[in-house]
Amino acid sequence: MTTLKARLHDDLTLAIKAHDKLRSSTLRLTLTAIQKEEVAGTAARELSDVEVEKIIAREAKKRREAAEAFDKGGRTDSAERERAEGEVLADYLPKPLTDAELTELVAAAVAEAKEAGAEGPRAMGAVMKIVNPKVAGRADGGRVAAAVKKLLA
The missing domain is CATH 1.10.1510.10 (Uncharacterised protein YqeY/AIM41, N-terminal domain)
Structure with a gap:
């Protein structure tokens, strides 16, 4: 068990x-x-x-x-x-990410995606692919997507 x-x-x-x-x-x-x-x-x-x-x-x-x-x-x-x-x-879930922590993780993922050649709003999928494993279970998907859109805009 x-x-x-x-x-x-x-x-x-x-x-x-x-x-x-x-x-x-x-x-x-x-x-x-x-x-x-x-x-x-x-x-x-x-x-x-x-x-x-x-x-x-x-x-x-x-x-x-x-x-x-x-x-x-x-x-x-x-x-x-x-x-x-x-x-x-x-009580049984990991501590949720604060807005500042989420923004920091997303900013790092955006920078990583830009290094790989992804630019602008089209990079949304590439950034989400990078950031999702890092925030798994600690932030709602909609909240992560909103943060990514905000930083890509």
């Missing part, structure tokens, strides 16, 4: 013992998503920590989107619960 998945299991046990319904239900849903991913395909397999982290990030994104939808629908109680679940999942 990977260390991140083991940590989720241990934290689930603690949450159940502490009668923390929010944390235990969120961790159960996340572990179920991980388990589904492990048995998907032709053969069952053990996921790496990186793969588990991607699933947690996907689950956190679902919570953010659901909270926005509930807010638009006027269901603030449901939106608050989704946000709370997102905060539980945030």
Whole structure:
């Protein structure tokens, strides 16, 4: 069992013992998503920590989107619960990049792409290819794309 998945299991046990319904239900849903991913395909397999982290990030994104939808629908109680679940999942994700850190990484990627001959707005794909592995899991793709567009303009 990977260390991140083991940590989720241990934290689930603690949450159940502490009668923390929010944390235990969120961790159960996340572990179920991980388990589904492990048995998907032709053969069952053990996921790496990186793969588990991607699933947690996907689950956190679902919570953010659901909270926005509930807010638009006027269901603030449901939106608050989704946000709370997102905060539980945030504990298992790497610290997000600040705007300054993101701009610095993107500027370095733009410089690297320009050395390779990419210029102007057409260089967007080349820059994204360079910067995405560096920010993986630490910044939303839309935020990265906006930073790249801003520096290429």
